[in-house]
Amino acid sequence: MDENQEEDLSIAEVIEVPQVGLTHVAAHISLDILDSARHRRKLYVGEWLPEPVPDGTTTEAPTPGRASVTLGKSGRTALMVVLESLTPAARAAFVLRDMFALSFGEIAAVVGRSPQMCRNVASSACRYVRDRRRQETASDVHTRIVTAFWAACDTRDLAALVSLLDPEATTLSDGGGKVRAALKPIHGADRTARFMLAALLQYPKLEATLQSVNGKTGLVLRHETTVSGVVSFHVQGEKITDVWLVLNPDKLRSWNHS
Structure with missing residues (x-):
């Protein structure tokens, strides 16, 4: 040997x-x-969030009652x-x-x-x-709530937006110091609703699609064909308890690879 x-x-x-x-x-x-x-x-500058991963079929964000989203099976x-x-x-x-x-x-x-x-x-x-x-709520309820959330954002309906949010809802936005974002968590339904509407006003031509993000229905925000933000949600019952908004372009590369 x-x-x-x-x-x-x-x-x-x-x-x-x-x-x-x-x-x-x-x-x-x-x-x-x-x-x-x-x-x-x-x-890291501001809040840190995990990178959102595209894993489902994209459709244009419809009015409430017309959502049809294919959900993936990746980690939420x-x-x-x-x-x-x-x-x-x-x-x-x-x-x-x-x-x-x-x-x-x-x-x-x-x-x-x-x-x-x-x-x-x-x-x-x-x-x-x-x-x-x-x-976590059932997937169909989650999708319905997220659809209604975007409808309220799109029509700038503050009251409808607040009604979809838990009174203790928390919003985290991750810009990584690369783009403008809230540096600290935003707490409360009213403050979250006003923050989202104020953020959308910066992009009057913003388009949104419903898409599976890390296995749950989320919103993909596009400005002039470029994905500029991805929003994920935690829904409990029929109220949104958490909103996670990723704006850091370094974390959106997988959405802008083409």
């Missing part, structure tokens, strides 16, 4: 289950990336926003446990915590994420 064969056997003995070894390596790399990203976001903006609120260790514990079914001992080796602490962190993260998922 030559030296190369001995080395191959040694590697095989160390990595008893290759998939698990690769998962550990990928998780460590991901944690390093998350730590780096968290540092960069401290320097709401879920990504929730995951972003977790610490890197909690997010890793949740993903490794919930999606890869690793044991808490294996997760502990990845995130550098005790198995019991990983159990607590993963359980807490799972409850948090699942609570948010249970709060």
Whole structure:
């Protein structure tokens, strides 16, 4: 047996289950990336939102009652926003446990915590994420509410817009310092409605389409054929509780690739 064969056997003995070894390596790399990203976001101008992904069929935004949108199956903006609120260790514990079914001992080796602490962190993260998922309304209701939201924006109907929003609704807009956007969260139905109408007045020729954004119906805003904004929503019951407006052109490249 030559030296190369001995080395191959040694590697095989160390990595008893290759998939698990690769998962550990990928998780460590991901944690390093998350730590780096968290540092960069401290320097980010204004609010940070996950990049919206186009994954459905586009139609012109109709009047209420005429919506027809094909929804994709990718991760939802709401879920990504929730995951972003977790610490890197909690997010890793949740993903490794919930999606890869690793044991808490294996997760502990990845995130550098005790198995019991990983159990607590993963359980807490799972409850948090699942609570948010249970709060989501049915897709057809979500689409109807978003359609009505745009109809109210398009007609500048402040009262109708306020009626669609939860009294405690929150709006985040992400311009990344590249375009004008609110630097802090906007709270309340009236303030959210007025902010949206004021933002739309800046673009009198703005066109909107209903499209699946990260798996849920959202609004794609175009100005002179260029996508200038993508709006995602969280709807609970029949009220919009969260509005996420991405304006940063760096995050809209996938919408303007053609």
